[in-house]
Amino acid sequence: MRRTLPNISLHVVMIIGVLITIFPFVWVAIMGTHSRSDIFSSPPPFYFGDNLLVNYEKLLDVMPFWTVLFNSLFVSVMGTAGAVFFCSMCAYGFFAYDFRGKNIVFGVMIASMMVPPILTIIPSFLTIKFLGILDTHFALWFPGIANAFGIFLIRQYMVNSITRDLLDAAKVDGASDFRIYWSVVLPLIKPALATLAIVMFIGLWNNFLAPLILISTPDKYVLTLALRSVQSVANSPWGAIMLGTFLSMVPLLLAFMFFSKQMMAGLTAGAVKG
Amino acid sequence: MSTALDQLNNAEDVAIVRTSNRKWRARKKQFMPWLFISPYLALFLLFTLFPLLFTVYLSFHAWNPVAGLANMEFVGFNNYAQELTSPWFWKAVYNTVWLAVTTGIPQHVIAIPIAYLLVTAFKGTLRHFYTATMFVPFITSTVAVSLIFYSIYSGNTGILNQWLLALSGVPVIGALFAWVPDAMPIRWLSKSDLIKPSIAFVVIWKYTGFNIVIYSAGFLTVSKDLYDAAKVDGCNAWQQFWHVALPMIRPFIFFALTLTIIGNLQLFEEPFVLTSGDSGGVAQSGLTISYYLYLIGWEWLEMGAAAAVSLLLFIIIAAATSLHFYFNGKKGLEGNR
Numbered sequence: 125m126r127r128t129l130p131n132i133s134l135h136v137v138m139i140i141g142v143l144i145t146i147f148p149f150v151w152v153a154i155m156g157t158h159s160r161s162d163i164f165s166s167p168p169p170f171y172f173g174d175n176l177l178v179n180y181e182k183l184l185d186v187m188p189f190w191t192v193l194f195n196s197l198f199v200s201v202m203g204t205a206g207a208v209f210f211c212s213m214c215a216y217g218f219f220a221y222d223f224r225g226k227n228i229v230f231g232v233m234i235a236s237m238m239v240p241p242i243l244t245i246i247p248s249f250l251t252i253k254f255l256g257i258l259d260t261h262f263a264l265w266f267p268g269i270a271n272a273f274g275i276f277l278i279r280q281y282m283v284n285s286i287t288r289d290l291l292d293a294a295k296v297d298g299a300s301d302f303r304i305y306w307s308v309v310l311p312l313i314k315p316a317l318a319t320l321a322i323v324m325f326i327g328l329w330n331n332f333l334a335p336l337i338l339i340s341t342p343d344k345y346v347l348t349l350a351l352r353s354v355q356s357v358a359n360s361p362w363g364a365i366m367l368g369t370f371l372s373m374v375p376l377l378l379a380f381m382f383f384s385k386q387m388m389a390g391l392t393a394g395a396v397k398g
Numbered sequence: 399m400s401t402a403l404d405q406l407n408n409a410e411d412v413a414i415v416r417t418s419n420r421k422w423r424a425r426k427k428q429f430m431p432w433l434f435i436s437p438y439l440a441l442f443l444l445f446t447l448f449p450l451l452f453t454v455y456l457s458f459h460a461w462n463p464v465a466g467l468a469n470m471e472f473v474g475f476n477n478y479a480q481e482l483t484s485p486w487f488w489k490a491v492y493n494t495v496w497l498a499v500t501t502g503i504p505q506h507v508i509a510i511p512i513a514y515l516l517v518t519a520f521k522g523t524l525r526h527f528y529t530a531t532m533f534v535p536f537i538t539s540t541v542a543v544s545l546i547f548y549s550i551y552s553g554n555t556g557i558l559n560q561w562l563l564a565l566s567g568v569p570v571i572g573a574l575f576a577w578v579p580d581a582m583p584i585r586w587l588s589k590s591d592l593i594k595p596s597i598a599f600v601v602i603w604k605y606t607g608f609n610i611v612i613y614s615a616g617f618l619t620v621s622k623d624l625y626d627a628a629k630v631d632g633c634n635a636w637q638q639f640w641h642v643a644l645p646m647i648r649p650f651i652f653f654a655l656t657l658t659i660i661g662n663l664q665l666f667e668e669p670f671v672l673t674s675g676d677s678g679g680v681a682q683s684g685l686t687i688s689y690y691l692y693l694i695g696w697e698w699l700e701m702g703a704a705a706a707v708s709l710l711l712f713i714i715i716a717a718a719t720s721l722h723f724y725f726n727g728k729k730g731l732e733g734n735r
Contacts, residue, residue, distance in 0.1 A: 134519050138528045141512060145532050145607065148546045151557060155549060210437040217434025224428075229435065236446050242664050242688050243712045246456065246695055246705050247449030250463070267445040270437040301430050330539035332667050337696055348541040355545060356674045362549060369542045376537050384530040387537060392611050 149373070156367030160359075175363055182364035186357070189368060191343060192350040195261060196372075199346060200328040203265030207324045208317050211274030216305045218275065219282040220291055237272045241333075249337055263338050264346070265328060274320045277393060281316035282309065322383070322390040329376060347372040456705035463701050470702075477706035487707065489682050490690040491714070496594055497669075497686065498662035498718075501601040505658060506651070509606050513613030514639055518625075529614060532607035540604065544671035547600045551586035551672075559584055587672055590683040597684055600668050605661075609654050616650030617643060652726055659722055663715045664688050687711045 158173035183189050218230055248267065257263040286309060294304045310317070332348040339345060345353065351368055354360055380387055432439075457477055461470040481487045512532070516525050535543060550557050559582060566575035578584075586596040620643050628642045666688035669678070677693060678685025685693075687707065695704030 134515055137512070137515065138520075142528060142531045144603070145535060148543065148550065148603075149534070149538075151550065152542075152546045214435045214438040217431045221427075221431035221434070223431045226431070229439070233438065233442070236442065239446065239450065240660065240664055240712060240715055242666075242691065243453060243708050244446055244449035245691075246701055246708060247452035248445050249695075250452070250701075251444055251449065253463070267441060270441045272438075272442075275438055301434075305434070326537055330537075330541075332539070332541050333692075337692075348539050351545060352541050352671055352675070355548065355671065356676070365545065366549065369545050373538050373542050376539075377534070380530070380534060380537055384533070385526070388530065388533055388611050391536065392608065392615065 149370075149377075152366050152370045152373075155363060156370045158363050160362050162363070176367070179361070179363040179367045182361040183368045186354045186361060186364060187345070187350045187368070188343060189350075189371070192345050192347055193372070195344060196329055196346040196348075197375075199261050199264045199331075200325050202261070203268055203328045204321050204324040206265060206269030207271065207274050208321050210270040211320060212278050212310060212313065212317060213305065214270055214275045215278035215282060216309055218279050219286070220301075220304070220309075233272045233275065237276070245333070245337070252338060258338060259340050259344060261344065264331070264334055268324070268328075274324070277320055278313060278316045281313050286312055318386060319390040319393055322387050323393070326376060326387075326391065453705045453708060456702055457709055459702045461701045462699045464699060473702065477703045478710070481703060481706055481710065486678075486682060486685065486690060487687075487710075490678070490685045490687045493594060493669075493678075493682075493684065494663060494665065494686045494688075494714075497598055497601065497665055498659065500594070501598045501605075501665075502655075502658045502662050504602050505606050505609050506654065508602075509609035509654075510613050510644075510647075510651070511639075512606075513610045514617055514643060516610070517614050517617040518643075529607075529611060533611055534607065535604045536608040540667035541671055543604060544600060544668050547596075548587065548672055548674075551596055553583040553585040553588065556586070558586065587684075588680050590679075590681040593673065593679045593683040597665075597669050597672050600672065601662070601665065604668075605658070609658075612650055612654045613647060616647035620646045655722060655726065656719065659718050660715060663711070663718060666692070687714070 154170065154172055156179060157176045159175040159178065162173055162175065218226065252258055252263045252267075255263075257266075290308065291304060294308045299308065330348065331346070332352070335346045335349040336352075339349060342350070342353075347368075351365065351372060354365055354368075456470075458472060458474060459470045460473045460476070461467075516529055520528065553559065562575060562578045562584070563582065566572050566578040568575075584592070586592050624642055624646070625638055628638050633641065665686045669684040669686050669689050670692070673679030673684040677697075678689055688711070691704050691707045691711065694700050694707060
C-alpha cells in the first residue's frame with residue numbers, strides 16, 4: 125500500500141536535505157550582522173548581531189555597492205530584453221520560412237550549442253578588444269543576445285503552438301512579415317519568452333568569467349566581480365563582505381519565492397524536453 | 399482603332415508591372431528569412447565561428463596581447479609541446495578529472511533516490527516546497543556561494559571547525575571526533591589534500607538540486623499503472639524503484655549525466671573563489687584546466703599557450719562525452735520510447 129501521508133523517516137530525509145541546502149543562506153545573513161571580531165570569535169555566534177549598520181557603512185567603503193548593483197541590473201536587463209527580442213526574431217525566421225540553406229544554418233546552430241564556451245573565450249575577448257568595447261557593459265550583454273539556446277527554445281515552442289494556417293491567414297489579411305511576427309506570433313509565445321527571460325536574467329546576474337576578463341574599472345564592476353575582488357584584501361571586513369554577498373543574492377531569492385515553478389521549469393527546460 | 403491599341407499597350411504595361419512586382423516579391427520572399435535570422439548570423443560569425451577558427455590559429459603562435467597583433471610569432475606545435483610537458487598542466491588535468499568524478503557521481507546518486515521519494519511519497523505543496531528549496535543553490539551566483547563557503551571553511555574560526563570541535567565534546571559520539579582537537583585548526587582551503595574535497599562539496603551542494611528537478615520530471619512520466627502492475631506481480635518497494643522506475647528514466651539519466659560531464663570538466667568559479675584566485679591554491683591542488691587557462695591567458699599573458707590549453711580541454715571534453723555516448727547512449731536513449 126502506498127500511503128498518501130509519507131512516514132516520518134521520509135520527512136526526516138527531506139528535512140535534512142533542506143537544512144543542508146539552506147544553512148549557508150542563513151549563515152550569510154547572520155554573518156552580515158556581526159563585526160569582524162564577532163565572526164572570528166569562538167564559538168561563532170549563531171544569532172543575529174547588532175552590527176548591521178556598521179557593516180553596511182564598511183561595505184560602502186570597500187566597494188560602491190549600489191553602483192555595482194545597478195551595473196548588474198543594467199547588464200542583466202539589457203541582455204534579457206535583447207535576447208527576448210532577437211532570439212524570438214531569429215526563431216521566427218527559422219519557423220515561418222522555408223529557404224535554401226535553412227537546414228544547414230539550423231544544424232550549425234544546434235552544433236554550436238555543443239561548443240564549450242571556454243573554447244571561444246580567448247578570441248571573443250580579442251574580438252571585443254578590437255571592437256573597442258573592452259571594459260564596457262555593452263561587451264557583457266551584447267554578444268549573447270541572439271544565442272543558439274534561446275532561438276532553439278523559442279522555435280520549438282512556435283512549432284508546437286502556432287499553426288501555418290494562422291500565418292497564412294495573417295498574410296491574406298495583408299500583414300507585413302514583421303507585423304505578423306510582432307502582432308500575431310509574439311503574443312502567442314509569451315510563456316516561451318518568459319522562460320528565456322528567466323534563464324537569461326539569472327545567467328547574466330550570476331555571470332563571473334566574462335566580467336573577470338572584460339571589466340577592469342572598479343566603477344564598472346558587476347556584483348560577482350566586486351564581491352570577489354574584496355575577498356583577498358588584507359584584513360577584509362568579513363561582516364561587510366557577507367552582507368554584500370547576502371544582498372547580492374536577495375533579488376533572485378525573492379523572485380524565486382514567487383516564481384519558483386516557472387524558474388525551475390525554465391532552467392531545466394533544455395534538459396527535461398531534451 | 400487607336401483606343402484598342404492603347405488598351406493593348408496598357409494591358410502590356412500592367413503585365414510588365416505585375417511581373418516585376420512578382421519578381422520583387424519573390425526576391426523579397428527569399429531575402430526575408432535571412433533578414434530575420436541575421437542577428438544570429440552576425441553574432442555567430444563574430445563571437446563563435448571566428449573565435450573558434452582563431453583559437454586554432456592562435457594556438458600555433460606565441461603572442462602577448464599587450465604587445466599588439468604585429469608581435470604574433472609562429473611557433474608551430476611549441477605551445478602544445480610546452481603544455482603537454484608542463485607539470486602544472488597535468489596537475490590541472492588530474493584535478494579536473496578528480497573533481498569531475500567526485501562531484502559528478504554523488505550529484506546523481508543523491509538526486510535520483512530523493513527525486514523518486516519526492517514523486518512517489520509526497521504531493522502538492524509539500525513536494526514543491528522540498529524540491530524548490532533544494533533547487534535554490536542552482537539559481538544563486540557561484541561566486542556568492544563560494545564566498546559563503548570560504549568563510550564556513552575558515553581555519554581558525556569557521557563554523558565547520560567549530561562544529562567539529564563541539565561534536566568532539568558530545569558524550570557518546572564524541573569518541574568519533576576525538577581526533578578533532580589535536581587536528582585544529584583544520585585548514586580546509588590551505589592544505590593541499592583538503593582543497594579538492596572542500597571544493598567538491600560546494601559543487602555537489604550547488605548542483606544536486608538541479609538534478610533532483612530533472613529526475614522528478616523523469617519519475618513523473620512513469621505511469622501509475624506500471625507500479626500497480628509491478629505490485630500485482632509481487633514487487634516490493636525496492637524492486638519497484640530498481641526494476642520499474644529506474645529503467646524508465648534512463649533518457650533523463652543520460653541527459654543529466656551529459657550536462658554534468660560537460661559542466662564539470664569546465665569547472666572554474668568554485669575553485670577560483672575558494673582558492674582566492676591565487677594560482678590554484680597551495681601546491682596547485684585546486685587548479686582546474688579552465689582556471690589554468692585563465693592564469694596563462696590573463697595573468698601570464700601568453701594567449702597562444704592559453705589557446706592551446708583551451709583546445710586540449712575541448713579534446714578532453716569531446717573524448718569524455720563520446721565515451722559516455724558510446725557506453726550509455728544506446729541504452730540511455732532507448733529508455734521509455
